[in-house]
Amino acid sequence: MTNDGWQPPPGWGPEPSGPPAAPRKPVYRRKRVLLPASVLALLFVAGALGDPQPPTSVSTVAVVERQSAEQAAGPARAAQAAETAAREAAAAAQQAAADRAAAEKALEEAADERAAAERAAAKAAAAKAAAKKAAAVRAAAAKQQAAAARSAALARKAVAAAAKAEQRRQAASSAAAGPDTYTNVDGDQIQRPTRAASRPSGSSAQCRDRTYSFSTHRSGTCSGHGGVATWY
Numbered sequence: 001m002t003n004d005g006w007q008p009p010p011g012w013g014p015e016p017s018g019p020p021a022a023p024r025k026p027v028y029r030r031k032r033v034l035l036p037a038s039v040l041a042l043l044f045v046a047g048a049l050g051d052p053q054p055p056t057s058v059s060t061v062a063v064v065e066r067q068s069a070e071q072a073a074g075p076a077r078a079a080q081a082a083e084t085a086a087r088e089a090a091a092a093a094q095q096a097a098a099d100r101a102a103a104e105k106a107l108e109e110a111a112d113e114r115a116a117a118e119r120a121a122a123k124a125a126a127a128k129a130a131a132k133k134a135a136a137v138r139a140a141a142a143k144q145q146a147a148a149a150r151s152a153a154l155a156r157k158a159v160a161a162a163a164k165a166e167q168r169r170q171a172a173s174s175a176a177a178g179p180d181t182y183t184n185v186d187g188d189q190i191q192r193p194t195r196a197a198s199r200p201s202g203s204s205a206q207c208r209d210r211t212y213s214f215s216t217h218r219s220g221t222c223s224g225h226g227g228v229a230t231w232y
Helices: 027-050 058-177
Strands: 181-183 189-191 205-207 211-213 228-231
Touching: none
Parallel strands: none
Antiparallel strands: 181 189, 205 211, 205 228
16 A cells, blocks of 8 residues: 555644645656656657747748738728729719710700701691692682683684574575575585675675675685685
8 A cells, every 4th residue: 555645633743834735646646647748848849859940031021011011001092992982983973964964965956856847847738738729729720711711612613603604594595586606615505706886795805806705715715706806
């Protein structure tokens, strides 16, 4: 048996002064604690001797300084980015205002063009109505002229028919008075040239031998009587 951790009973030996001493751990327990610590110490020494820590290089210092500079320049870059964004926003707003003004101007021009087109359409409609009215007036005038021409032609035809009827009546009366007549190209009986002290009724010309002709055509009038002296 071992006497590790043994303490004398109270009253045994002199009284200890001060706080009681902590009980000592058994050897096997001390080995459990000291062995890992020794191993760790050996490992640390072996690592320090086998792979010494390299000194800090210039590149590492440059990296640290650059990172410090970047951290210090961060607010400045943020302010610059904000200023750039503000300028871009102002430019975009100005462009939007210009686009809006151009759109409004285009709308005004379209409205003016539409109004001009409406005025042109109204003017064309008025011109068409005026042309239609003028055409109607011309057609009416032409119709009246045609009617007047037909009436004049009918009147002339009636006058000619009346004159021809009168000639036929005179020829008939002359034929009844005596047989001195001839048939002209129209198939009518015409009195032959006759001598008289004054112009007889129905005569159309006086021949050079002082006879009066009742011919209805100038061709052949007073043939055989020296020609026509006077036409009536």
